[in-house]
Amino acid sequence: MTAPTPVRHRTRWDLVAVGAAAALVVAAHLVGESLKAAGQDIFLGLPPLLAVWLPHVGPGTPVAVVVAVLVVARGPDLAARLAWRPLLLLAYGASAVWTVSLALVDGWTRGVVERLSSDQEYLWDVPRVIDVPTTLRTFSDFILPGPDMWVTHVGAHPPGVFLVYVVLDRLGLGGGGPSGVVTMLVGASACVAVAVTLRALGVESLARAALPFGVLFPGAVWVGVSADGMFAAVLAWGVALLAIGAAGGRAVPAFAGGVLLGYCLYLSYGLVLGGLVPLAVLILTRAWRAAAWAAAGVAVVVAAFTVSGFWWFDGFERVQVIYALSVASTRPYGYFVWANLAALAIAVGPAVVAGLRRTPSLPARAGWLVAAAGAAILLADLSGLSKAEVERIWLPFGVWLVVACVGMPHPRRWLAAQAGLALAVNHLLLTVW
Helix, strand or coil, X not given: CCCCHHHHHHHHHHHHHHHHXXXXXXXXXXHHHHHHHCCCCCCCCECCECEEECCCCCCCHHHHHHHHHHHHHHHHHHHHHCCHHHHHHHHHHHHHHHHHHHHHCCCHHHHCHHXXXXXXCHHHHHHHCCCHHHHHHHHHHHCCCCCCCCCHHHHCCCHHHHHHHHHHHHCCCCCXXXXXXXXXXXXXXXXXXXXXXXXXXXXXXXXXXXXXXXXXXXXXXXXXXXXXXHHHHHHHHHHHHHHHHHHHCCHHHHHHHXXXXXXXXXXXXXXXXXXXXXXXXXXXXXXXXXXXXXHHHHHHHHHHHHHCCCCHHHHHHHHHHHHHHCHHHHCCHHHHHHHHHHHHHHHHCHHHHHHHCCHHHCCHHHHHHHHHHHHHHHHHHHHCCCCCCHHHHCHHHHHHHHHHHHHCCCHHHHHHHHHHHHHHHHHHEEECC
């Protein structure tokens, strides 16, 4: 049967949006290559991504393909009819297997172990930590260049993320393998947190519709394994707990959400912008008592780090100095301010690109979340502090853009497009993160 004209019309414009995004990616690649040919070192092997061309398969390939096929074929139906808690468990399991299997396309050593254990990553400096109080008190002393400066990722972030890996090491989960698996398992839960948020806001049908797209999120390529995937989950669960507290007038989840949101400030300086998402929740619910409890949770975390000797603004000021001396200084703002969006389009996938143009027609309790994440991305982009590598850096915002997919017609086709893109990226390219 021929689809009604309005549906065909809307679908045509979805394809136009995807085509425009594809053209942006091609333009970003061609201009990036021309910059390199002209002697401008933008430190990207395959603009706009930090990657190199390397077609390959690995032990994760068959598992990733099977997960993709099952989610495309059965995901929408199961999401619509399963009881809520079993659905969340199934979605998390599928997301975790999808993420881990994508990482294993590159093999265990190259795809997991070496991702967090290189000489620029967090695990490199873990043996330096003799006691945590001293580390926190002196953390800012080793951000600026010097003989004992922290390696790139440790010094470029507040100490919260470094402490996570220190604690994992103390628990016997140190090293690239165990720490990488924990990082992926945490990051894979972000899609569940987004769905929990939507349900708490009273739009369970949209939460269910979003889950399959959250599971097959192409950004899972970088969730396995980068700490930014873990950041995405921490922020998402902070928002989810706040939404539960705000919707039900409950102090404990609101306070717990505030604690997680406060800890986000010490995972990455850029996650300050992530505060726009919980702010959207509070605007929607007008739950100012829950806001007070959440603020108290944030204050507890800030006070704990401050009393321990780490002053956030001191660290941020020094990191800006490091940023000005890093590869970022040779990356032209005029190129990356739009090429970043091309990298983001790859990370979120064609379904999100098409869905974003439909955002104004979403119910407010979904549209505001998408708009908040979009505003965070726009501010990060314009700031000039995100030049390249945003395919992983913007994961904490990208997982919320998935909400834009909930109104898409023919969801299985769009899920197949999402999965196909992720599989293509991971099998044709070798990504650094």
